[in-house]
Amino acid sequence: MPEGDTIYRTARTLHRALAGQTVTRFVAELAPLAQVDRAEPIAGRTIERVEAAGKHCLMTFSGGLVLRSHMRMNGSWHIYRPGEKWQMPARAMRILIETADWVAIAFNVYVAEFVDTADLDRHRPVATLGPDLLGDFDPDRALARIRDQGDRPVHEVLLDQRVMAGLGNVYKSEILFLSKLHPDTQASAVTEIAWRELMTLAQSLLRGNVVDGASGIVTYRGLRRTTGRMNPEDRLWVYSRGGQPCRKCGTTIASRKDGDAARVTYWCPSCQLLATVREHEETK
Numbered sequence: 001m002p003e004g005d006t007i008y009r010t011a012r013t014l015h016r017a018l019a020g021q022t023v024t025r026f027v028a029e030l031a032p033l034a035q036v037d038r039a040e041p042i043a044g045r046t047i048e049r050v051e052a053a054g055k056h057c058l059m060t061f062s063g064g065l066v067l068r069s070h071m072r073m074n075g076s077w078h079i080y081r082p083g084e085k086w087q088m089p090a091r092a093m094r095i096l097i098e099t100a101d102w103v104a105i106a107f108n109v110y111v112a113e114f115v116d117t118a119d120l121d122r123h124r125p126v127a128t129l130g131p132d133l134l135g136d137f138d139p140d141r142a143l144a145r146i147r148d149q150g151d152r153p154v155h156e157v158l159l160d161q162r163v164m165a166g167l168g169n170v171y172k173s174e175i176l177f178l179s180k181l182h183p184d185t186q187a188s189a190v191t192e193i194a195w196r197e198l199m200t201l202a203q204s205l206l207r208g209n210v211v212d213g214a215s216g217i218v219t220y221r222g223l224r225r226t227t228g229r230m231n232p233e234d235r236l237w238v239y240s241r242g243g244q245p246c247r248k249c250g251t252t253i254a255s256r257k258d259g260d261a262a263r264v265t266y267w268c269p270s271c272q273l274l275a276t277v278r279e280h281e282e283t284k
């Protein structure tokens, strides 16, 4: 699943290639986008900038129009030279934006819309986002939102984009492991110091995975790394490792589906304790 780092990387790559260029061709397989294009053609506009806001990719065109796209589970933006072979089948194409030098294509993207630049700040999916871990992050603002979560379990709080924007399911499990927090720990049971450490960790993990690849193609390749180890087999602590031994203590990694089936939580039952228990042990 694409997370904040993937979207950030996508937006940066698209920005470098497309900013300042004029759109020569625009094609949308999504009816609401095609409708806007018929009324106010996208071809002829200049792409002013591309940026990430949480898990949304925002592409601003001259004339005050922003294309908001969300990758959900399988979406991705690719960028090619004109005539270059696509790495995805044409039927998966949803949006195509061509300039003199590049062809940018969104594959398997189903959530996309045009928003007037002036309305963006009031636009619900973007306006309700919490502080962006990959943006100009304000830990105090995030803490205030965390305090509003009360007894909600941390595994839910970390995924709530209204609290902090940028984390997905992989980082959720990895960060809880590295913070030695059981997924069911209540948000209110985690100390302010521990939350600040967790946020710093989240930022450094996300930033560590925002690196430029050799090719201009941006897609989720599952090469996210949190252990710092180079071997692809060793790159994550607990995510997707249910039933395997913990890399620190050897205990079998537990897993469980939370809410909708896509959200699997992984944790080590020995390394990750409920915060209340841990604090009690620390004061002994």
Ligand SMILES: [Zn+2]
Pocket (backbone or CB within 6 Å): 246, 247, 248, 249, 250, 251, 268, 269, 270, 271, 272
């Ligand atoms: Zn362990």
